[in-house]
Amino acid sequence: MKCVRCLNDTAAKFAEAPDKSGAWEMYICSKCNFSWRNTEEEDVITPELREPKFQLTNEDIANLQILVPVPPLRK
Template sequence: MICPRCESEKVELLVKSPVGNVWEMYICGTCTYSWRSTETPDKTDPKHYNAKFKINPAHIDKMLMIPPIPPLKG
């Protein structure tokens, strides 16, 4: 399986539905994107995932962890 957001192959099964084996939830070990197996292809398939939301794994280490808080307006 390939992550829809960063196209990493470090995807793991996070959890299965507690009743009825209806869905599975996956998480990417590279970019931490997570999704359910029942979501639409634009959320689960790298070919259909919106390109403007893709992440290059080489840039992850340079990304800020918390967005800075802007100064208060006077």
């Protein structure tokens, strides 16, 4: 499915209401790591309504800075 932030076809459902009521579902994008629930406001889950400054292009993703890894815990 299409990610609402980067618009790539790299999103998928990864959780749903545990009582199987269908009350909510949650999705995550494997490209930009954005996650969202289907119950959020329309201006969060509809790409055309989202604030453009919150969108990510593939170029933006390619140029993201690398996070410094957390070192192992001291013993």
